[in-house]
Amino acid sequence: MGIGCGKHYIIMTNRPKDPGLKVTYYIRKYLEERGAACIICADNETEEQIRLKEGGDTYRSDCMIVLGGDGTMLKAARETAASGIPLLGVNLGTVGYLAEVEPLALDLALEKLLREEYTIEERMMLSGRVLREDGSGETAQVHALNDVTITRRGPLQIIQFRIWVNGQVLNSYGADGIVIATPTGSTGYNMSAGGPIVEPGASLILLTPICPHTLNTRSIILRAEDEVVVEIGERQSGQEQEVEVNFDGSRCLILKSGDRLKVTRSDKTTSIMKLSELSFLERLHRKMSE
Template sequence: MKHFLIYTNKHKDQELATTKRIRDYLESKGCTVKLKVKESDWKEETDAAEEEATGIPLDVDCMIVLGGDGTVLQAARETKKILVPIIGVNLGTVGYMTEIELSGLEEALERLIRDDYKKERRMMLNGKVCCADGTVSEGWALNDIVISRSGTLQIIEFNIYVNGQLLNHYKADGMIVTTPTGSTGYNLSAGGPLVEPKAKLITLTPICPHSLNQRSIILSPEDEIVIEIPGGREGKSQTVEANYDGSHKVTMCTGDHIRIVQSEKITEFVQLNQVSFLDVLHRKMRDS
């Protein structure tokens, strides 16, 4: 690798000290380096047009992402139109998706330069919100698409169809539709299963279901999931949110539905450490 893009979360690298450290080292080795600095790894509102116009260069061999898992997710969403290998430098806390720790930074960069690494491809989700008035909104997620209540603290009701067949009518705080990569995120907090990230499947995990027997459901990556928002208690209108990776948010109301499938786009991670998912999981859970 000779051409790099450093994608930095300024909130995590406020003085850009690590960014400059990486840039200076790579340039001293004859590499070209471009910078993209984001003010935060959390954006309350984005839309599809903004995501398309992110200005990710086409001529980079690798994107080095500085931040935590949220920054990696944002970078992955912005590269959905092009396949740019990503490697994360952990400036966050748990950092399940970050490969490099600061203590081994220069060694890791040297390995990238001499092509001493492997690549690992991860599936993504595509969600398309179809409103009753005919408008359509589309988004992508590497981790998860979450349907949750909006506004008042009340249980929402929704119907889930898989391949056109009704799976269940839920009363809950929401539903998490997650990839294997996202299994260590909100899905884990909601009691869902941990999944090996290279696996190909989709997990449905209800959030605080109003039931004693509703558990996570594992589906094939080829399945089509439709979540429909019907009328609520006593026929009252409901307002919920479809949230893509915690940043791209779309409001849904009674009569609307979202169609979720495996995306044709993927995210490619650069892998330096030859350790198993279980080893990483053990270390992260021990340190968190």
């Protein structure tokens, strides 16, 4: 019996980053030759479609191998949040903080995977709901591994925010937007907006304004258990403001003046498979030196 006998893998591929699925087919061939079973998901299939493809809900993958960049990893995280399937990222993108395996080290990574020479990190996620000012109720819950961001929509005007934490008013200010991030998301939009970089295994919530129109507004670090509510104000002219809320840069909701976004720690987590013994600080140093 081979070392991969009885193991099942899903290969999720960002097709534009793997033209002709060259790397995808290579991974499948490598794993199947060693006794493992693989299915390929390269056409934006959801996890439910993957299960149906396998003939029902009983199919259980040992790992989802994600080919692309961090954006593809975030998509995979959303689709596996309910199942807890661990993710292994192969970086076919640029920076790749989440996708740790580089193409030149692919064979070694697959060998470690088959031999179960890895650790699994549980990363916290955020959960967001929109509370409508018109009384129409809350939207469905949406989960995010990296961040929930509010950005302007339409004319280039300042967004007026009012922020509560655990029911108490924290601050009010005008800005181009706000990032509510997890430690995993600290190296994403949060970092670009000037927020701190945090070890991804930590448990906390980051609030970082995007281009704040004041001199005394900085990032704020909160407990993971805190509840954050952001209310959208009116434009300075008194007209209704319209903004976008994005979950991991993908799922988009529209908010208007008076609407509130409630963000808390999600009851879901993302399982990230780690093959390398490099620490977060070592990986961070390498990425920043590239």
